[in-house]
Amino acid sequence: MADIIPNISIDVALFGFKGIKLEVLLIKRDKKPEMDQWSLPGGYVYMDESIKDAAKRRLKELTGITKLYLSQIALFGDTNRYPTRRLVSVLFCALIKPEQFKLIAGSDAKDVEWFKVSELGKLPFDHNEMINTAMLWFKNEIWREPIFINLLPQKFPLNQMQNLFTQFLGEAIDNRNFRKKVISQELVEKLNEKTKGGQQRPAFLYKLKRTI
Amino acid sequence: MADIIPNISIDVALFGFKGIKLEVLLIKRDKKPEMDQWSLPGGYVYMDESIKDAAKRRLKELTGITKLYLSQIALFGDTNRYPTRRLVSVLFCALIKPEQFKLIAGSDAKDVEWFKVSELGKLPFDHNEMINTAMLWFKNEIWREPIFINLLPQKFPLNQMQNLFTQFLGEAIDNRNFRKKVISQELVEKLNEKTKGGQQRPAFLYKLKRTI
DNA sequence: CCAAAAGTGTTCAGCATACACCCATGC
DNA sequence: GCATGGGTGTATGCTGAACACTTTTGG
Numbered sequence: 001m002a003d004i005i006p007n008i009s010i011d012v013a014l015f016g017f018k019g020i021k022l023e024v025l026l027i028k029r030d031k032k033p034e035m036d037q038w039s040l041p042g043g044y045v046y047m048d049e050s051i052k053d054a055a056k057r058r059l060k061e062l063t064g065i066t067k068l069y070l071s072q073i074a075l076f077g078d079t080n081r082y083p084t085r086r087l088v089s090v091l092f093c094a095l096i097k098p099e100q101f102k103l104i105a106g107s108d109a110k111d112v113e114w115f116k117v118s119e120l121g122k123l124p125f126d127h128n129e130m131i132n133t134a135m136l137w138f139k140n141e142i143w144r145e146p147i148f149i150n151l152l153p154q155k156f157p158l159n160q161m162q163n164l165f166t167q168f169l170g171e172a173i174d175n176r177n178f179r180k181k182v183i184s185q186e187l188v189e190k191l192n193e194k195t196k197g198g199q200q201r202p203a204f205l206y207k208l209k210r211t212i
Numbered sequence: 213m214a215d216i217i218p219n220i221s222i223d224v225a226l227f228g229f230k231g232i233k234l235e236v237l238l239i240k241r242d243k244k245p246e247m248d249q250w251s252l253p254g255g256y257v258y259m260d261e262s263i264k265d266a267a268k269r270r271l272k273e274l275t276g277i278t279k280l281y282l283s284q285i286a287l288f289g290d291t292n293r294y295p296t297r298r299l300v301s302v303l304f305c306a307l308i309k310p311e312q313f314k315l316i317a318g319s320d321a322k323d324v325e326w327f328k329v330s331e332l333g334k335l336p337f338d339h340n341e342m343i344n345t346a347m348l349w350f351k352n353e354i355w356r357e358p359i360f361i362n363l364l365p366q367k368f369p370l371n372q373m374q375n376l377f378t379q380f381l382g383e384a385i386d387n388r389n390f391r392k393k394v395i396s397q398e399l400v401e402k403l404n405e406k407t408k409g410g411q412q413r414p415a416f417l418y419k420l421k422r423t424i
Numbered sequence: 425c426c427a428a429a430a431g432t433g434t435t436c437a438g439c440a441t442a443c444a445c446c447c448a449t450g451c
Numbered sequence: 452g453c454a455t456g457g458g459t460g461t462a463t464g465c466t467g468a469a470c471a472c473t474t475t476t477g478g
Contacts, residue, residue: 007217008300047298051289075287075302077263086259088220090287159430176432177468184466200429201475371457388459389441396439412456413448 004044009089010055011042011127013073013134014062016098017151019160021116022167023098024131025062026123027109033083034124036110040131042089055092062112063101069150070094073137074130081126093134095150117167138168146187149208157195157203158182186210216256221301222267223254223339225285225346226274228310229363231372233328234379235310236343237274238335239321245295246336248322252343254301267304274324275313281362282306285349286342293338305346307362329379350380358399361420369407369415370394398422 014025026038043058045051052072060066070092077088098114105112117135122128138148148168152161162178182188189209194202226237238250255270257263264284272278282304289300310326317324329347334340350360360380364373374390394400401421406414 005219005298005300007219045289048291050291051287051300072287075263075284077257077302079260079262086217088217088263090289157430174469175430176470179431180433181467198429199477200427201431201477203430369457386442387457388443391458392460393440410456411450412454413450413458415457 003047005047007086007088008045008051009042009087010045010051010058011040011076011089011091011130012055012058012062013040013091013093013131014059015093015095015117015134015148015151016114017164018098018114019153019156020163021118022151022164023114024117024120025103026113026115027062027105028111028113029108029124030110031108037124038113038115039124040127041106041109041112051090052092055090059092059094061106062104063096064104065096065101068094068096069147071147074133076126076130078126091130091133093137095148097151097153099153135168139170142168146210149187149210152208155191155193155205155207158188158206159203161188161206215259217259219298219300220257220263221254221299222257222263222270223252223288223301223303223342224267224270224274225252225303225305225343226271227305227307227329227346227360227363228326229376230310230326231365231368232375233330234363234376235326236329236332237315238325238327239274239317240323240325241336242320242322249336250325250327251336252339253318253321253324263302264304267302271304271306273318274316275308276316277308277313280306280308281359283359286345288338288342290338303342303345305349307360309363309365311365347380351382354380358422361399361422364420367403367405367417367419370400370418371415373400373418 016023016025025041027041029035029037029039041058041062043054045054055070059068059070073091073093075088075090079086081087103112117131120128120131142148142165148164151164158179161182162173162175165178166173186209188206191205191207193205195205196202228235228237237253239253241247241249241251253270253274255266257266267282268278271280271282285303285305287300287302291298293299315324329343332340332343354360354377360376363376370391373394374385374387377390378385398421400418403417403419405417407417408414
């Protein structure tokens with residue numbers, strides 16, 4: 001069980017949403033190369049473990065969560081993507097509700113934290129490209145399989161959902177059309193509750209009718 | 213240049229079309245395991261070569277063709293997919309016009325031949341699953357990016373094109389709707405030529421207006 | 425009463441689907 | 452003349468896109 005595949009790694013882009021800006025989980029590296037830099041959490045694959053199982057394991061180590069939507073997005077195989085040796089990496093993405101778990105900085109991380117996707121600086125290796133690839137992938141999937149709904153809390157106003165969609169699509173959405181669409185597709189169900197404590201008119205809360 | 217990445221391979225599903233049935237290229241293995249079995253052509257990745265370059269190189273070795281649409285489809289990473297050691301394989305697909313080149317059985321193949329996709333038997337390893345995955349991928353892509361048009365010869369009657377689409381989609385297509393669609397999307401252009409030598413009414417030939 | 429966000433309907437165009445018959449040729 | 456595949460048009464419904472104003476609350 002201790003043996004790892006020497007030239008393959010996995011990286012996990014874990015997205016979360018707390019109502020305003022889409023965020024991605026980064027760890028502060030506690031090993032070389034790129035010691036102390038913030039980067040996507042990665043990991044190796046054991047010899048007797050499938051690639052996907054390695055990603056699941058890594059995700060569990062980070063969040064404690066086991067049952068989760070996890071999708072293989074792309075393969076990064078350029079010769080020079082990793083400085084010290086030839087390493088091919090498989091990118092996985094997952095979407096979580098940050099409220100549901102507590103971050104755990106594993107043995108190879110000094111720290112772990114959420115960063116707003118729109119405010120990221122330069123990350124080590126090809127990790128910026130990985131995040132861009134993931135965002136593009138979500139953008140293409142967004143109406144085919146609205147998996148991003150896993151990011152939303154149990155109850156939420158529709159404007160929050162629309163805000164989330166907007167960030168994936170990278171462009172404005174007409175709110176009337178948006179409401180019609182999510183209701184006609186039976187993605188959401190209206191509740192008899194409203195938001196409280198805002199400075200403006202309270203909004204009805206909705207819950208998801210589907211899970212993926 | 214001689215060193216290879218020990219736990220990664222690529223496999224190439226090369227599709228061709230001669231007017232009737234969709235075909236896939238298989239080689240007769242000249243090495244263990246599965247000696248003498250027909251299987252997808254595969255190969256290893258050199259240490260100083262990107263994954264995609266390895267696929268391109270392998271394709272060139274098989275067909276002599278260098279400029280070609282080549283797409284990474286999926287990763288096969290189960291622990292037991294290869295009998296003698298842990299091997300993760302990246303599946304690539306390409307679509308070619310069989311008329312344009314001559315098959316070359318490489319050093320690790322006793323023979324190389326086209327097989328009708330609909331008539332394949334059990335292949336070694338997970339190669340049946342690979343072909344199914346590729347077919348499904350094409351089915352999903354078929355109208356978004358009609359790459360399969362690379363399979364068609366320079367000039368072809370529309371019924372041949374429709375036949376090809378039908379095989380990818382796995383269901384019948386209404387011929388009036390099909391014609392309207394490919395013409396309105398400007399995929400094809402009508403020529404002033406007709407088929408000859410058939411037993412029935414000659415058909416107008418078309419050529420592609422787009423390449424991908 | 426004012427600022428701020430919530431909420432609501434209609435129209436239009438384009439596209440996918442369904443559907444059945446006549447045409448041109450070789451034999 | 453008949454068998455075989457080639458070729459054509461219309462009507463309908465759905466979906467996505469565009470578009471502006473009224474409502475409700477807190478301060």
